[in-house]
Amino acid sequence: MTNFGEILFFNLDSAYSFIIYENTSELPVNWDELAISTIFLSTQYFTVLEKSSPENMICYFIGIFENEKLIGIALSQFLDLKKLESFGDRDKRTKTKIRNFIFKNFASQVLVLGNNMLTGQNSYTLMNGFDDKKAIQTLYKAASSIKTNFANKGIKVHITTYKDFNKEEIKNFDIPELNKEHQFSTQPNMIFTIDENWKTEQNYIDSLSKKYRDQYKRARKKASLLEKRKLSLAEIIRLEDEIYNLYLHVAQNAPFNTFFLPRNHFKVFKETFKDKFLFYGYFIGDKLIGFNTLIKNGNVMETYFLGYDESIQREYMLYLNMLYDMIAYSINKNFDEIVFARTALEIKSSVGAKPQKMYGIISHTNPFLNSFMSRIFKYLEPETTWQQRNPFK
Structure with missing residues (x-):
């Protein structure tokens, strides 16, 4: 089934349980019943990732359970940035060189709870009536299991991040397990409302x-x-x-x-x-x-x-x-709307898209570096200066 062994399954009376899957063939038969809100958590989309994800990416599919009932589904991606020849060739500034040095040496192994290929909340979805904070606690444990699995293979995950959430969704991350982690705001998601x-x-x-x-x-x-x-x-x-x-x-x-x-x-x-x-x-x-x-x-x-x-x-x-x-x-x-995502913010606003502020949580495995994450993040996330336009009468 997978190579996660005994750390595959987690269960406490006070929490939900989880199973981590590495192949779509392993997913529960009712998985897609929970993927109604977005196709990006569906088995169909996961099949695309399975067949054609980036070379430096490994995808994990997480089922969240109450007892034996599937109540939530989630996606996690591991990125090995050392496999990239370049992080992008446009900017040659000193700050960019510092950022690239940091990534190569201190942040090259990244675990994302969510989808690094998309903008927006494509991390998880939960059945109505269940507790989002308990689900986040369960995803935290799932992330810990994935990191332990990598550690057993001699691979150290440097960075763990949860992305992209709006100002209401990020409130669910106010849990004890994450209260020392750095909450950040990234470039906005540009949304065009019809x-x-x-x-x-x-x-x-x-x-x-x-x-x-x-x-x-x-x-x-x-x-x-x-x-x-x-x-x-x-x-x-x-x-x-x-x-x-x-x-x-x-x-x-x-x-x-x-x-x-x-x-x-x-x-x-x-x-x-x-x-x-x-x-x-x-x-x-x-x-x-x-x-x-x-x-x-x-x-x-x-x-x-x-x-x-x-x-x-x-x-x-x-x-x-x-x-x-x-x-x-x-x-x-x-x-009803178009998700224009990030990049080219000003030109997207010139056709009528509005910025939606996005938030995330990020931490470093090294406690010393993690204490400086608010400063380090300024180098990890490129700054963008832009002027919002309003094209309508």
């Missing part, structure tokens, strides 16, 4: 102030020479090398990375999720110059990874046009 009165893209355009209507018109004019196509699985497979090179160009030029997707990731996602996973390619003639991906998550549209040629992106305002295309599709298909 007005219930918008039935078409034109309704959205009409709601913009003149300055941002002009921005919309300018961007659309620039994109008039591009062809946008929804790609099938066969096309994704045929263009896999071009797709990966475009993804890698964007990823490597980000200020910071803790993983890189494998080459087959988008193919596996499309094979698994079919019409729930949308892949749009942007072409000049037959040449793919950019792409973006979307995931249908109930009534929420989740933006996923993208890629583009930076030199062409600027000329055609491609990134901005991608945002407008995502908004248009989501309005036309009656979604």
